[in-house]
Amino acid sequence: MHRLALLLAMPAVLAAEPRLTILYHDRAPLYHLGHGGRLTGTVYANVRAALDAAGLDAQFVSVPAKRQLAEVERNQAPVCALGWLMTAERRRYARFSAPIHYERPWLVVTRRQHTVAVRQLGALHALLPSDRLQLILLDGASYGSYIDGLLHRQPAIRVTTDADNLLRMLDAGRGDYTIQPPDVLEHYLATHPESQLQSPMLADVIGEPLYLICSRRVDEDWLHRFNAALKVKRPR
The missing domain is CATH 3.40.190.10 (Periplasmic binding protein-like II)
Structure with missing residues (x-):
């Protein structure tokens, strides 16, 4: 069985509160595998720091980008995906964290x-x-x-x-x-x-915030604790 399927199908008896999985794909320099195969990057560091400060347990698993949204929408387990834009369609099936990164103009x-x-x-x-x-x-x-x-x-x-x-x-x-x-x-x-x-800059190309996008099985209290611990400055 695929590694992700095994992680998401872990029996609830293993823990009273299932361990949350955060899916990601490489987007250097925000989050990517660095030397020694360790996850690194500016956004990863901020998210990891917020998890640690809030006492929240999570594991990071590399999954192709398009599949991440499918896993969130399936809502079979507490799962989030790292670094996604908020859209009306995604709000229909998912919960969102506070912004974890503010994009510069595209x-x-x-x-x-x-x-x-x-x-x-x-x-x-x-x-x-x-x-x-x-x-x-x-x-x-x-x-x-x-x-x-x-x-x-x-x-x-x-x-x-x-x-x-x-x-x-x-x-x-x-x-x-x-x-x-x-x-x-x-x-x-x-x-x-x-x-x-x-890169010719075009005046009407704007940047938007990135979020953790999460399945509805992710408890709202988990997100509240994460958001309270998150330290991200909004650009002026």
Whole structure:
């Protein structure tokens, strides 16, 4: 049986209060496996500190991003997923923590040869309907309520992978541009100095908070204790 299935199916007799599982996928530098296979990153450190301060027990398990939401929605066990945007659809089936990270304004990322064309269009709402450039996105990802609204019914290449691999694909010529948070691009450029990717900033691309998204089997008191211990500064 898959490791996650074993963890989520642990009999209740093992503990009066089932151990909560927090699902994650690598998103360096916020949370990712570092040297020695240990989970690290700025957001992970804040979440781990809040858990410890509140005396809450949780285990972190690596699971592909798209599957995380399916596990939360199934509501078969107390499970959360790390670093997700809040949307109206997700509020229908999940509970949310307080914000664990505030995104900086998102970037349109493109290869050097397309930078002038992107800048000429001037804003994301003008770029998306253009047939001059092909958009590539992560399948199943939300980019926040504002950007999702702009993306509605827009043609795009959608790929099932992580952000780092998506940028590799864009670098290699698949698609012409994508939308990413600054920290993802900064980490990619730092580890791929030969990259041809650049980031024209568009004024209408905004960042939104990230949360723990949790199944409804996660007790509200657990979330209250976690939120009370969480120390995250909102950017000015």
